[in-house]
Amino acid sequence: MKRSGIERSGLTPRFWEKKPLEKLSQKEWEALCDGCGKCCLNKLEDEDTGEVALTRVACRLLDDQTCRCAHYENRHQFIPECIVLKPDNLDTHAYWMPQTCAYRLLWEGKPLPAWHPLETGSPHSVHEAGVSVQGMTVSEFDTPEEDWEDHIIEEPI
Numbered sequence: 001m002k003r004s005g006i007e008r009s010g011l012t013p014r015f016w017e018k019k020p021l022e023k024l025s026q027k028e029w030e031a032l033c034d035g036c037g038k039c040c041l042n043k044l045e046d047e048d049t050g051e052v053a054l055t056r057v058a059c060r061l062l063d064d065q066t067c068r069c070a071h072y073e074n075r076h077q078f079i080p081e082c083i084v085l086k087p088d089n090l091d092t093h094a095y096w097m098p099q100t101c102a103y104r105l106l107w108e109g110k111p112l113p114a115w116h117p118l119e120t121g122s123p124h125s126v127h128e129a130g131v132s133v134q135g136m137t138v139s140e141f142d143t144p145e146e147d148w149e150d151h152i153i154e155e156p157i
């Protein structure tokens, strides 16, 4: 769900502490994304236990250097299953979302981390903190699904 470019100018200061998620404007909602790219990594889910394992195998549209989706606006033409996260479906998806994802954190009633771009004013702070997927992925083009188990990783947090 990584945005192609995140506009954070002209926002109400600390809006995420003043309004519930369902009251945010579209611009505020989009600005919450920290740009980590972790939600664009493929996961393996155990059908019996529901346990979710993260892999370093990235969606084919993820740019490993910018951690952005190459075709965010029309991504569903290429990846129809890419989730459109909204306040009313967070309860369905929160369990598999990255621990540091801003949407998950706020949904859980937790604050944003100090490295979040809304806190630092810099879109680079997520990478500088080492919590993004920058430079650590392999492409799903080059990695057959039967090999994904070999690429299970711990979430960088």
Ligand code: SF4
Residues within 6 Å of the ligand: 001, 002, 003, 039, 040, 041, 059, 060, 061, 062, 063, 068, 069, 070, 071, 072, 075, 079, 082, 083
């Ligand atoms: S299409 Fe892929 S890269 Fe783009 S937002 Fe969805 S999961 Fe991320």
Ligand code: SF4
Residues within 6 Å of the ligand: 001, 002, 003, 032, 033, 034, 035, 036, 037, 038, 039, 040, 097, 098, 100, 101, 102, 103
């Ligand atoms: S995990 Fe959350 S904060 Fe990180 S890119 Fe995905 S939607 Fe944005």
